[in-house]
Structure formats: C-alpha cells, structure tokens
Amino acid sequence: MTAPPPQGFTPTGTIASTTDRRRVVFATVVGTTVEWYDFFIYATAVGLVFGQLFFAPLGANSAIIAFATVGVSFLFRPLGAFLAGHFGDKYGRKVVLMWTLILMGAATALIGVLPTYEAIGVWAPILLVLLRILQGISAGGEWGGAVLMAVEHAPKKRRGVFGAAPQIGVPLGLLLASGVMALMTVIAPGDAFLQWGWRIPFLLSVVLILVGYYVRRRVEESPVFTELAARKEKAQMPIIQLFRKHTLLVVIAALVFAGNNAVGYMTTGGYIQGYATNPEGPVGLERGPVLWAVTGSAVTWLLSTFLAGWVSDRIGRRSTYIIGWILQLVGVFTLFPLVNTGNVGLLFLGLAILTIGLGFTYGPQAALYSELFPASIRFSGVSISYAIGAILGGAFAPTIAQALVQATGSTTAVTWYLVGMTLVGLAATLLLRDRSGIPLGPDHEAEQSVSPIYGLAKA
Template sequence: MSSAPVTSGRRESRRVALATMVGTTIEWYDFFIYANTAALVFAQLFFEPLGAQSALLLSFATIGISFLFRPLGAIVAGHLGDRMGRRSMLVLTLLLMGAATTLIGVLPTYEQAGVIAPILLVLLRILQGFSAGGEWGGAALMAVEHAPTEKRGLFGSAPQLGVPLGMLLASGVLALTTAAFGPEKFLEFGWRIPFLLSVVMLVVGFVIRRSVEESPVFKELQQQKSRSRMPLVELFRKHWWLVLLAALTFAGNNAAGYMSTGGYVLSYATTVHGMDRSAVLACVTLASAVWAGTTLLGGWLSDRWKSRRKVYVVGYLLQILWAFPLFWLVDLQLVIMIAISLSAWMLSTGLTYGPQAAYFAEIFPSRVRYSGVSLSYALGAILGGAFAPTIATWLQQSTGWIGSVSIYLAVMAAISLAAVLIIRERWGTPLIERSDDYVAAAAEAR
C-alpha cells in the first residue's frame, strides 16, 4: 500500500536544508523588517493625520492585511508546486518578496505624496503577504522530502530556523541603524536602509535556491504519473477538516511570535513605558537568537521522542504558563528583565515551531501536500498572528490592563493545544503513497 522511504543522499539532504534555511531567512528578514518598522515609525510617516493612537492601530493593521493574502499565495503556489514542482516556487516567491521589500525602501511618505503613500505601502505589503503564503510550504517540503525518515524533524527545522534568523537579522539591522542615526535621522531617512539591503540578500538567496535538486518525492510522483490535476479541489473534498486542524495547531505559535519578536512588545515598551528604542531592540535580537536555538531543539526532540505531538504539548503548556509573567517582567521597565522575559517566551515558541515542517508534511498526502501545508500555514497565520498586535493594542488601550493581552495569548495557546491533541500522531509515515486511498496508506504506515 505504501512505498519505501523516498529520500536523497545525506550530502544532498544537508545542502537542501542549508539552502532552504538561507532562503527562508532572507524572506523573513524582509517580512519582519516591515513589522518592526511599522511598530517604530510608520504611524508617523504614513498615517500621522489620523492621530497618534489611531495611526498606531492602522500601522499594525497593515501588518495584518498582508496575512489576508497569504491564502491566495498558498493557493497559487500550492497548485503550481503540486503540479510543476517545489523548487521553482521557492525561486519565484523569493523574487516577489525581495522586490516588494526593496520598493518599500524608496516609497514617498504621506508628507511627500499624500494619500497615495499609504496606499502604495499597503499594496506592497499585500505582495509580501502573497509571497510569504507560498514560500514556506515549498521550503518545508524540500527540506523534509529530502531528509532521512528518522531525521525529518531536525532537517525540517532548517526552514523553520529561517524565521527566527530572519527576525534576528531584521532586529539586529534595525538596532544598528537606529543607534547609528538617532531618532530624528532614522525617522527622516534611516528607516529606508534595512529595506534597501534586501537587494543584496535577494541575489544571494536566488543563487543558492537555484542550485538545489527537485524533491525526490515530486520526482517519483512524476514517474508514477499520479500528480493531482486539481490539487486544491482534491484537498478540500477529502481533507478540509485536516486543513482546519493543522491551521489551528499553528495559530497559537504565530500569535506568540508576532506579539513578542514581531513588534508588539517593542511598541509597548517604547510607547507606553517610554523605554529606549535601541535597548529594547537589542532584547528582541537576543530573544530571536534564543528562538532559533529552541526551534532547532524542537525539531531534534520530535525525532528523539519519535513524536511531534509530545513536543507541541510541552511547548503550548509552557506558553500558557508564561503568558502573564511575560508582561509582568516588561512592566518592571528594566532592560535585563525584558531580555529574560522574551527569551523565556521564545522557549515555548521554538518548541511549537521546530517540528512543524515535518509534522505538516507527514499529515498530508503527497498528491496535495504543497497545497495542504501552504494553506494550513497561511490560515493559521491569519487566525494567529495577522492581527495579534492590533488586537493586543486595542485590548491594552480599551481595558487599561496588560493582563487582558496575556489572557488572549493563553487562550490562543489552549486552542492550538486542543487541535494538536485531536490530530493523530504520524511520526515516520512514508511521504509517498502507492494508492490514492491516503487514509488506508496512512493507517498502514502507523
């Protein structure tokens, strides 16, 4: 009913893992540069006529708007990835993201161009969202489908590492530029530099991603002539419930990431408490490094324990427990406490992110896997991080109590934990089926 494992040689597997990590790091550098700059200056540069509070809310909302277009990117890239292959989609999404980011760096401000400036900003953010919606699925599948069966979690954590590393790179570049230029010069022109640097990284990522081989799973699907004609239709007809559950497993993690390293804590500490911007950015940079380490740990543990579910459970329980201490320590207004708070928060975030690529790849059948993992990831991002900073800002402003934000984060983690417990464990399931009956094939593999 099922095939023998389809993998690449160890050397090629490692090369693919490195390529997916580098490319994803560049993509998410672009994405996070926007999120953090939106928290710092976009309210003043593009939405100032609305007033301080409304401008900040709308600035955060532009982060969320891009998430609404992730499903469209997931649908398009998923269809093409299931029909034409994983590698070509990796290159295309990287080019789209890099172009959008570079163009943001040369946009006129509201003062220079009026209402056209925020409109162009939103359009380019939408393009970023479209690209992000298709990028992750391809990177995750290339890493996992090339990997040895017993190391899928570890190899699959490579593209996952690209997210915290992208955040680390983005926050580090922002910390350097804000410190180098000072608040006035950064607001005047310094904010553009991190966006323009994307051009250099785009060239590097393009060369690396073009050098890797196509997924062995997709090659075998071609040989079997068993590719789906309409992957999205087949996905929704047979596996819609799995798409929803997989999305929910990611929602809590995504909310946690965007609330902490994705801009909200930075905005809260600098706007509400008036703390030094560079100091808080340094804490975010440190937390991003911790996130990278715990992401690798999460992937490794999921192989070691022969269970993705167990790692998720530990991670989400830790997230629920730390939701309140996260802001209690920030409210002390001490840099060291913010660094400790965010670093501890990243332990739970990494554990629930490291196993995700292998976890998603194992629960979807090969014929519709790119569509399934991409759409689940995109929907999970909408349910989780899309408007998390906006919701948190509204909760904090309307209640005057930061604890309301902690409750929101704990509830999101609890929902994701419930979804993880519903989905059956599929560690080690063969990544390609000889039968169209995926349910039977998966059952046999278990």
Template sequence: MSVPTGKSIAPPSRESNIREDLRVSAATTVGTAIEWYDYFLYAAAAGLVFKELHFAPLGQAAATLVAFLSVGLSFIFRPLGAVLAGHFGDKWGRRKILMITLIMMGSATTLIGLLPTYNSIGIAAPILLIFLRIVQGFSAGGEWGGAVLMAVEHAPDHRRGVMGAAPQVGVPAGLLMSSGVLAIMSYIAPGEAFMQWGWRVPFLLSFVLIIVGIFIRHGVDESPVFEEIAARKSNVNMPVVKLFKRHGVLVILLALVFAGNGAAGYMTTGGFIQNYATDPTGPIGLQRSDVLNAVTLSAASWLVFTLLAGIVSDYIGRRATYIIGFIIQILGILALFPLVNTASIGYLTLGLVLLSIGLGLTYGQQSALYAELFPASVRFSGVSVTYAIGAILGGAFAPTIATALLQNTGTTSSITVYLVAMSALGLLAILLLRDRKGIPLGPEHEKLQRLSPVRGIGTTDYAKVKMD
C-alpha cells in the same frame, strides 16, 4: 495511536547523501530567513516608523492601530498566495515556486525602502505602502510550503524533524536579522536621522539578499517525492479542491495548532512589544535601541529552541513535543507582561527569552508534522493553505487585537488572557491528532497517507494497510 514504522509497513528509508542534505538545509534555511527578514522588517517598522511617516495625519492612537492593521492586512492575501503556490507546486514542482516567491518578496521590500513619505506625496504614500505589503503577504503564503517540502521530502525518515526544522529556523533567523539590522541603524543614525533615512537601509539591503538567495537555491535539486509524482504522472488537476473535500477537518485542526503558536509569536514579530515598550507616552518608555537588542536576543533563543524541537521530535514524536511546548509557552505568556511592565530592560529581555522557549518548542517540528499528515498528491497545497489559514487565525491581527485590548481595558492582563486562550486552542487541536512520525511520503504509499490522522474520524488500523 501512532503510525507503525519500520519494515512492517515500509521499506528502509533511502540513504541520504550528507552533502546534499546540508545543501538542502542551507538553501531552505537561508532562503526562508531572507523571506522572513523582509516580512518581519515591515512589522517592526510599522510601530517604529510607518505610524509617523505614513499614517500620522490619523492621530497617534489611530495611526498606531492602522499601522498594525497594515501588518495584518497582508495575512488576508497569504491564503491566495498559498492556494496558487500549492496548486502550481503540486503540478510544476517545489523548486520553481521557491524562486518566484523569493523574487517577489525581495522586490516589494526594496521598493518600500525607496517609497516617499506622506509629507512628500500625500495619500499615495500609505496606499503604495499597503500595496507592497500585500505583495509581501502573497509571497509569504507560497514560500513556507515549498521550503518545508524541499526539506522534509529530501530527508531520510529518521531525520525529518531536524531537516524540517531548517526552514523553521529561517523564521527566527529572519527576525534576528531584521531586529539586528534595525538596532545597528539605530546606533549609526540615532534619533531624527533614523526617521529621515536610517530606517530605509535595512529595506534596501533586501536587494542584495535576493541575489544571495537565488544563488543558494539555484543549486538545489527538485524534491525526490515530486520527481516521483511527475514520473508516475500522478499529479492532481485541482489539488486545492481535493484537499478541502477529503481533508477539511485536518486543515482546520492544523491551522489551530499554528494559530496557538502564532498569536504569542506576533507580540514581537508583529511589532507590538517594540511599540508598547518604546512609546514615550506609555508606561514603559524604554530606548528603541535597547528594545531592539532585547528582541534580537530573544530571536536567537527562539532559533535555538526551534532547532531543538525538530531534533527532539525525531525521538519522541511531533505530537509529544508539541504538548510539552504548549505547556511551556503558556507559562512564558503568564510571565511576559509582569516582566515587561517593570520597565526594566533586563526583565523585558528575560520575559521575551522565556516566551521564545515555548515558541520554539511549538514550531520546530511543524514542517515534519504537516508533511506527514497530508498525502503526497495534495501535500504542497495542504501545508501551504493550512499554514496561511493558521497565520490569519493566530498572527494576522494579534498586534491589532492586543493594541485594542490595551486601549479599551487599560491593562495588559487582557492581552495575557487572549494569548493563553489561543495557546490552549493549539494544545487542544494537537491532542485531537495522531502522530505519524516516519510514515512513507512517496506517492506509492498514497493509500496509507489518506487514512485519517484525526482521532475519532476514519479508520485507525494503519497496520492492515497493504503497501504497493
């Protein structure tokens, strides 16, 4: 049952200043793009660079697995970052946390670009690399929730989907940027030059991006919902404890929704396809620059359909958009490896673009969905922690699992089964949730927001809840 909207349960939404909306959208998109540029840059470099420069003494197969494990390791620390960011974000505000996470992520990425290799300093090289990756994971855990709430809580009711898509668009934009810069450096410093110094340039570029991000985010006002919470002095002392006590089932279901998207998405964002398609000892053996170009094109497609999903969800609802998206995503997964295994760069590009359509349609509406399902008092904690758990279940070790499946079965069919199963779990989870498009987000409507959005749990009679 959808939540009734309109005058029957809520006053008309506030008139949004177009200039402020554009400023918020730009700040969340650009800031998130910079954060995920840093995050995805590491994932791509893990299979292309770090397995040789930092983990080579382990041997080819083990080095590849460990490199991808280092990608997934950061996800373990994302919940810690999410818990702390959610706790302080619900108490101090969204804007401060976003500035802290941006600086943390950019600093770690810049230092990776300066890090010596195993041949220079021995075992200290992979240890320092893994430490900096953990810092990236800690930062990523707090970034997304703050960006989402800045976008959605500034938005008028009827535009939450499209404004909430702004930080979502920042994720494929980050992939587009990281893949694009790596591709450019592959041309500027081909072959051995790329391994010697070319890979470092994209990491060092992060220092410039930090300055840009700080400048853009500095001019954005705090979320109006948080300002109202602060004015009412209705901050919760232990928001994470309250979150799991009252909304544990919701957290699990929403984590599965994101996991259904993340497992397939991390075939490229986690670097698996890049490594699989360019491995000279493997069945594909394509050129690194060609594959990076294909990933860049697919990221552009992912960006477009992410924005489209946000727009569409404002008309047909978040839940319906997800259902359509997961069906299309499963079809894209079934087509992916048959196209990649042709060893044709054209078919590989087609496979990645087809997959990105479903990825976008199961991602663009996520900000609005999450924000509308959690009460105002625990919303930062709710969206941040849920996102981090979903990232672990779906994306953290997807490249490692795919690599292990390939090494043990000798076929990509096993990977396809794994990805379809994860997408099916996401589809099942969204079917168990109600759509609450347009529900009031302010703290004065907390009684309405606390009603269970999980089908079969709690009251479903939203219309009888009296507004304060």
C-alpha cells in the same frame, strides 16, 4: 505499469547523497531567513516609524491602523498558498520557491524608496499597503515549498531535524531584522533614523535576495515530486482534491499553528517593540536597547526551535507539541509582568522565556504538517493550512493587543487573549494522532490518506 524511480532515489522519496541533503538544509535555512527578514523588517518598522511617517493624520488611531497593515498581508497569504500549492503540486517545489523569493525581495526594496505621507499624501499609505500585500502573497507560498524541500529529502528518522531548518529561518529572520534596525539606531540616531535610517534595512533586501536566489538554484527538486512526475501521478486539481477529502484536517492543522502564531507575533509583528518604546506608555524605553533585547530573544527562539525538531524525532511530534504548549503558557504569563518593569534586562528575560515555548510549538511543525497530507496534494495541504492558521493567529494579534490595551489601560487582557490562543493550539494538537515516520512517497498514498484525526477512519 508505473515508471521506476529516477536513479539515486529510494522508493520512500529520499535522496542518497549526504552532500545533497546538506545542500538542501543550507538552502532552506538561507532562503527562509531572507524571506522572513523581509517580512519582519516591515513589522519592526511599523512599531517604530510607520505610524508617524505614513499614518500620522489619523491621530490617536494611527498606531492601531499601522499595526492593522501588518495583518492585511495575512489576508492575502491564502492566495499565495493556493497559487503555490497548485503550481507546486503540478510543476514542483523548486520553481515556486524561486518566484516567491523574487516577489518578496522586490516588494521589500520598493518600500525602502517609498515617499512618506508628507511628500505624496494619501498615496503613501495606499502604496505601502499594496506592497505589504505582495509580501503576504509571497509569504503564503514560501513556507510550504521550503518545508517540503527539507522534509521530503530527509531520512525517515530525522525529519524533525531537517524540518527545523526552514523553521529556524523565522528566528534568524527576526534576529537579522531586529539587529539591522538596532544598528541603524546607532548609525542614524534620533531624527536621522526617521528621515532615512529606517530605509537602509529595506534596501539591503536586494543583496539578500541575490544570495538566496543563487543558493536555491543549486538545489535539486524534491525526490517525492520527482517520483510523482516520473510516474505521471501529479494531481490535476490538487486544491479541489484537498478540500473534498481533507477539509476538517486543514482546519485542525491551521488551529495548531494559530496557537503559536498569535503569541509569536507579539515580537515578529512589532507589538512589543512599539509598546516598550512608546514615550507616552508605561515603559518608555529607548529604541536601541529594546531592539537588541528582541535580537537576543531571537537567538533563544532559534535554539529552542532546532532542539524541538530534534526532540520530536525521539518522542514524536505530538508529545513535543504538548510540552511546547505548557512552556508557552508559562511564557505568556510571565511576559508582560517582566516587560512592564521598564528594565531592559527583564524585558529580555520575558522574551527569552516566551521564545522557548514558541520554539517547541514551531520546531516540529514542518515534519508534523508533511506527515499529515498525501504526497499528491501535500504542497497544497501544508501551504493552505499554514496560511489559514496565520490569519486566525498572528494576522491581527498586534492590532488586537493594541486595542485591548487602549480599551482597558493594562496588558492583563492581552495576556488572557494569548492564553486562550495557546489553549486552542493545545486542543487542536490533542485531536491529531502522531504520524511520525509515516512513509512520504507516492507508493503509500493509501496509508497517507487515512485520517490522522481521532474518531475518523477516513479523511
């Protein structure tokens, strides 16, 4: 005989209080914004300063190596996802979110005080990469917990909107990172920016982490996990169960995200910022205007991400994604022709068009992923799928783009690379059934375990 759900919770795993729901949404937005600010401030600095200050002795290859350090962190995202998935399915979503926030903030602040190559030689890039690895481990564990806290608290018909809360943390983090960097180009122009101005955004992470920690402490644990714990139905080895029964689903879900992530990392990975401000390149714009253009595009990304979550509650996750892939293709084809004009206004237009498609292929992801996996292994499923998708998509997208431009002398090859990744995401989406509204609680594990992949009856 199973224990009854705790007082205040429904059998479907939603919490009764509207106030608590709002608190969860606010906490997931604040927490993920802080996490992604930390993650993106590194990528922004790569395109602007790290190549000069930490990798200069590598000469012509310094830019490629610097962008590669962005991708290195992705290789450690699965480690963060495995750890967070295991502990999140055994001990709860909340405790994992607290530790990922602290780890990310500590790594980011330490980058802000790191000596350059001129000061300590080869130890400078080594320490920089080690701190970036810690950021990757944190990012790998963060997303799944934030998503499940939002979606598992949500009413069944509003999971898309609730799930969009942690998703808008990405454009908010980009907006904050680009905005602070742009402000520092005004406060510390020219050589002052290279000497000390770039460090301030990293050191500000300490304040942001304290705010995020305070907000997250006030949030209740996910009701689905609370039910699992009360019934003593927590998975003992969730990762083993995940891959024993759902390996193909993990791969397909990862490819959905890869199609979005590769394109998104043209800005969040710092590539467009570095390409547009390269004084020896075809564009040659100033740092400040480019950063303000990226900041503005983060607003359009935020709005389209939230809108996509809302739309997915009305027409389903799958249909929303299909619309998003079409919009993303339009954005990919228009991006570099507009950037290459050398006009800041047209650069912003290109980024704004691109981010509409990015929002529609990212906003529904939290709800989509949460509805794909059974409750007892859901944290592991969403975290690991996300981490693998990040490696296949955004990990080395800026590095690949830089290498293609250096090899061909134009951005045409980059455009076709991004088109290919978008089509991969579309194909993966078409392989999945729409499971919008499926019950998420532990009472419905049998229904949740039926494969959402077309052509398969069981996972």
